[in-house]
Amino acid sequence: MDYLYILPELILVAVALVLLVASAVVDKGRQGFIPAVTAAGFLAAMVAVYPAIGQQSSIFGRMVAVDGFAQFFKVIFLAVGILVTLASAGYMAKQETSGGEYYVLLMFAVTGMIIMASSTDLLAIWLGLELVSMASYVLAGYRREDPKSNEAAIKYFLMGAIASAALLFGLSLLYGFTGTTNLLDLTNYEQKAMSGSAVLRVAMFFLVAGFGFKVALVPFHMWAPDAYEGAPTPVTAFFSIGPKAAGLAALIRIFPIGLAGLAGHWSILFAILAAVSMTVGNLTALGQKNIKRMMAYSSIAQIGYITIGLAVSSARSIEAIMYYVLAYVFINAGLFAMIILLDERGIGQKIEDYAGLSQRAPMAAAAMVVFFVALIGIPFTSGFFAKFFIFTSAVESGFMWLAILLAVNSAISVGYYYGVVRAMYLEAPKDPSPVKVPPSLGAVLLTGALATLAIGIFSEPFLRLIGLVSPVR
Amino acid sequence: MMLPYAWLIAALPLLAALAIMFFGRRFKNGGDFIGIAAIAVSFVLSLLVFGQLAGGAESYRFTFTWLNLGGVPVQNGIAVDNLTAVMLVVVTLVSMLVQIYSRGYMHGDVRYPRYYATLSFFTFSMLALVLADNFLLLYIGWELVGLSSYLLIGHWFENPGPRYASMKAFITTRIGDVGLFIGIIVLFLTTGAFGFPEVAAGVAAGKISGTLLTVAAVLVFSGAVGKSAQFPLHVWLPDAMEGPTPVSALIHAATMVAAGVYLVARAYGVFAESTSALAVVAWIGTITAVMAALIATLATDLKKVLAYSTISQLGYMMVGLGVGGYTAGVFHLTTHAFFKALLFLGSGSVIHALHTQEMHEMGGLVKKMPVTAWTFIIGTAALAGIPPFAGFWSKDEILLSAYHYNPVIFGLTLFAAFLTAYYMTRAVVLTFFGKPRDHHKHEHAHESPANMTGPLVVLAVLAVVAGLPGSPLMGNWFGKFIHFGEHEAEAVPAVMVMAIASALLGILVGYLVYGTKLVDRRKAIAVTRPVYSFLKHKMYFDELYAYTVIGGTQALSAVAGWVDKNIVDGLVNAVGWLGAQLGNISGWFDLAAVDGLVNGVAAVVSGAGRRLRRWQTGYVQSYALTFFATVIIGVIIYELIGG
Amino acid sequence: MTAASVSQIPLAYVLIFGALLFGLGLYGALLRTNAVRILMSIELMLNAANINLVAFNQYLSPGYVNGQIFSIFVITVAAAEAAVGLAIILEIVRRRNIVDIDKINLLKW
């Protein structure tokens, strides 16, 4: 019974459609329930993942996989959905263009992400990607009255469209050469023959570029800073975790599995991209004054670290990537909850606006320190272990230079994270009035912080789970 | 049997020191009696110990394993033999007298309890040093006496004099100690033990010999050079006179400075095996004896005169040991302890009365303070070596040994004897006879109280009789009691005659120059101007050291400090600055406060960072261009390289 | 018509045509400044991909149709994309009365 396995997707779509109608008919004043319903929807979907647990099959003409990998990412995406919803509620309520569409789009985006992660057919993956993208374009421009938001939207849109065109072109070539778009068939395809063909390598380049765009790898990252800065802050939060995670899921399905035969070719590509991304990301982040923009570069650097795992693409490195994604989602969710808080309270997006926050909102500030510490990769946080596993896999597979570069970059990254911590702790607040943390944001912060510590200190169960669901053995 | 309780002799003063330190203030008179009582008991015990050993008892030793470093045991313990016994008596006796004397001298001092506590602590340290049966414990006591000496010299630390003198004393002696330190290490590593008998046995067994042995011995001796203020490390002792006079008497005349001599005597087993080492000892001693005596002839500060005479006499003892006159050296140590303590306390009494140390402000005190005067004169006679006073016998023995050893040394020591007599006469004349030069001070002068004169008398008596045990009159009993297997040097009457002659001659000259108008001193000075000023400036030792050692070190440290601030830390700064210039950054990555490594990297990095940011033009099409340029160029390059 | 009848045109030609079309679209997307024109150029690029898909399908596995189906999806998506794109552009024109993409660079560095 195939539909049982895509129950989560169905639920999401259903709820989304209902909300769409609701937001149209219910007048603006009375839409307070929508976020709650959205969160409930995500939660329901998460529950609906249950029947598929432990299943190992392929449905819809082998287009969609029912496997642990898919479930793993589904759960993560739905968690992202919930966190973002909670984080958005207060902020969106303040917007003049409030209303349900926002949440509807969010749900569609998440649906798209799920499709990306669970499909085993390039066509389906591409469709999922488009779904995510189009929702994202609109979300980026959601604050219509704000020219920056518009600009973010248009830039993201144009770049996105071009990139997906390129990706599509690559796909077409791939299809042309192998006669299939199905990853399972590709896996079984005569691999020797593959690595011979130049056309195929060209196709591979286009694929890398297309997905590189989605996860914002340098040099395909350039949309990200602008989009991050311009988009409404909750949307930025979503961008910084959702689509990236989905993109990574797809990358794992396509390259280490589908195109394993070409490993010799794309491995080096990813290595270079990883090196460039983390370096450029960190260096550029140093100068930023706007925290959202800084976080954009930070996340570019983070993706750089993760991509090392793709370059290595050993069993351990893939598990490392999955662990990293898991950790990263919670870290960034929490971090952005903080950014949203200040934005929402009208305190600002500039780093100097964070001055003296340790007095104004001690717990929140402390939580933020935890997140930064995690992003730097200092022990007792999931961030440390995430980096540690990547690092280990790299050293193990002889990518010593990447490992060292990773270490160096972590040191550099201290520079800009420190800037914020310094503002929060070592500088006096301009206005000492305490900042009240609304419960929804507080929940996100707390979840983020606890998860960051828990996933770090008790990493074993998660590692075991990942070991079970990892597609690469 | 008394010997097993010898440790009490040292322990009591320690307890006294602690008691005074903590509770001294509670008592009306600062708990001085605690110290005196303790030392008195120690003295009695010492006498008992001495008595037993004199009665032919076996020398006693107690050791225990102090440490066990993975199969490398380190023994520690105490021993009482004849030499120790003598030292115990000397130390406890002088110390007791000085403490009694101090009641009067230090009366009403601001830090009276501190003074007594430290004094007792010194006694403890000195006794520990004497009781030690191994180099380790000896070294510990050695440093602790250094500490107490430092504290006592700096007793009046408000004044610049004591402040610098105390520091000078400690550091100068520590320089010597480093030598001793290494010497001990060498001996331990070769003989595998710290204990004196073991080391001596090891040396005898030839575990260490030849040059290495000489080096080791000389290193050990360098410690003695520091403590006993031998040339070239003598400079601290005269300055040490900044301390209270009783302290000078106890530490810087009778006991601590003699520790050096004691050390050599103790380690004689090591020295005896190396003639060259003994030669070094002898020559250093000789040089010191003469040099100090010469300087003493022109010193105007009464205590400085005595200080230099102490240095010179210590030189004598070294000569004695160096030339093989083991007994002689130790014997002179003993007698000297008494009469030099006497002289210092006498001078203290004078200073107490006149509140000055300048002999030019004294004179004609013999009537005012007879006891002080006559005891002082007795001390002088003893020091000058007039029979039958104590100094004569011991000095005579040293001269005798020197005579058998080497004519030059003999001559020089004889000359030193002459000088000694000369400058002491000078001191006596200037202080007690002639017309008072400072009438105001002379008016207020008065004889000191009993608790000060008492010790003087006691010491005066000792200054007379202490020599007898070592004299033929008592059949050289001392020599039988303390000896190092060396053959009894057969007496040479000529030597004795020459000794007495030189002493008398010295006194005569001294009297003629200072007692009578016979010599016009200004003319004399004018004639001997270069020599005069050379001696007057204490042979320019202080100046020399100030410019070389001290100046050198300070310069070095200044350089090091500068280097650390500007080079080691600044190097990275420089890199940073360079990076800053390269990346022409002006304030991106504003860790303005952060320099050093951080700044260096920061500058380079953020320079790069800024350039990279330029890449983000904001024109979406340039983004797209980058995108495709990368892909296409990537493909081309890849295919060219032939992936 | 049958595969044979089409097979007069060699696959290479079709591919080159597709590549040219893609390049053309790219050219427009990179050099035109008018947002709408860029949008149209992008459509060209997508269609280039479509050409490939269909052609490949025809030549490699005439029996199947998944190439065509793929292209149909692409066309649909393209339409949707165009709609979203135009909406965004329209919004900007309304607010700031600009269509020139290179006048839109508040966000940089």
Add this chain to the structure above:
Amino acid sequence: MSLPILTLIVFVPLAGSLLITLVPREQDKTIKQIALVATLISAAFVAYLWTQFRFGEPGMQFTERASWIPSLGVQYLMGIDGISLSLLILTGLLTVLAALASWNITHRSKEYFALFLLLCTGMYGVFVALDYVLFYVFWELVLVPMFFLIGIWGGPRREYAAIKFFIYTLAGSVLMLVGILAIYFQSGLGTFDMTVLAQHKYPVAWQWWIFLLLYVGFAVKVPVFPFHTWLPDAHVEAPTAISVLLAGVLLKMGTYAFFRIALPTLPDAARAWAPIFAVLGLINIVYGALVAMAQQDLKKMVAYSSINHMGYVMLGLAAAMAAGPGHAAAAKLAITGAAYQMFAHGLSSGMLFLLVGVVYDRTHTRDMNKLSGLYLTFPVWATFLAFGAFASLGLPGLSGFIAEFFVLLGAFPIFKVFVILATSGLVFTAAFYLMMMRRVLMGQKRPEYDQMPDANPRELTTLVPLTIMIIIFGVAPSILVNMMNPALVQLVAKLGGM
């Protein structure tokens, strides 16, 4: 072990820290009491450990083993031998004293003590961890609270000092991590268990490089010239209690790592590196003393004296590393001296920093030119300072002497020239301390400080225990030596001395 005592020691402070976060910031007193109690409990456990410790056993005791990340062979593995125990004792003592010394912290005291306890957890952890990852985790954990403690409660240039400290040590420890992983993979044993990895034989040439990596990581913490420049700044800016822990415990983490990791795991490389090691140790000794002599700032002088003292540890280690079978006995002496110095320096430097803090609280200056005649102004304090100074310059009968004596004694046959040069350090050390006392304690008292109170009971309670221990461990070193001996002998054996 029925009772997971090591775990308790390590995590009781953490618990206290969490507890503090629950206390409202107004209840300053409660917060301080919690902090003090937490440190006391840990210290009490350490004391209990001391009573239970089986002397004469070289191996690890009280080991606690639990699988943590089996997929990588990472374990939650704790255990102690004599060396660790000595440092635990030191940590226990100093943390309690530091808690007391922090009593006058009023500004943001809640955060302060929370971080302070977190720091304690890190420090304890480093000394008990037997698993590389666990070790690294604690090692890094120390970094963060330290950064804030200096950065928020420090002196005028606190921020500079804090970030400098942070970057230096972070850079160092990252290299260390690379080294650790290299060992992990080279051995191919699939475990991070230090003791197990120490048993494995590694290719010599390879060892050479890894030793270099580890060396840099540890040397920054020690600190060894030329990685030392963070230390004076950190010390000068840090609040008193933190300086105490910094000098007393944190520096020891670096040297401890040599004892625990570098030497036993890479003995061949150790042999190869020994001469360079010795030279740097020598530089620390002499250069540190000279620079200290040049200082005007009392605290900075003490800081540089730390560099000088750690030099003895390095020299002793170097001797043991170079010794080989020929000089086994000497090696034992040297390494014992080194281990002893870690402890002795912890006591003396801790005491001196406390004292500097006391006077700074009153006079608000540390400039020696502005201080004089303090014997008269603060007699009690001055006496302690003099004592501390003499303890630090290695006066026989006090703990420092034992250490320096055995280091030099043991190192002499192996590095004759170096040792002779190093002895000059003895003179320089004496010189700068005496100069300090001459300027600060002696001389006329200054009227402006006249009305200021002498050391108060709380401050005395922090000083007296140190004084007593300095004397005890100076007179009866066997207490400590017997504790460390078996482990050290084993280590020497590992290094090739039989």
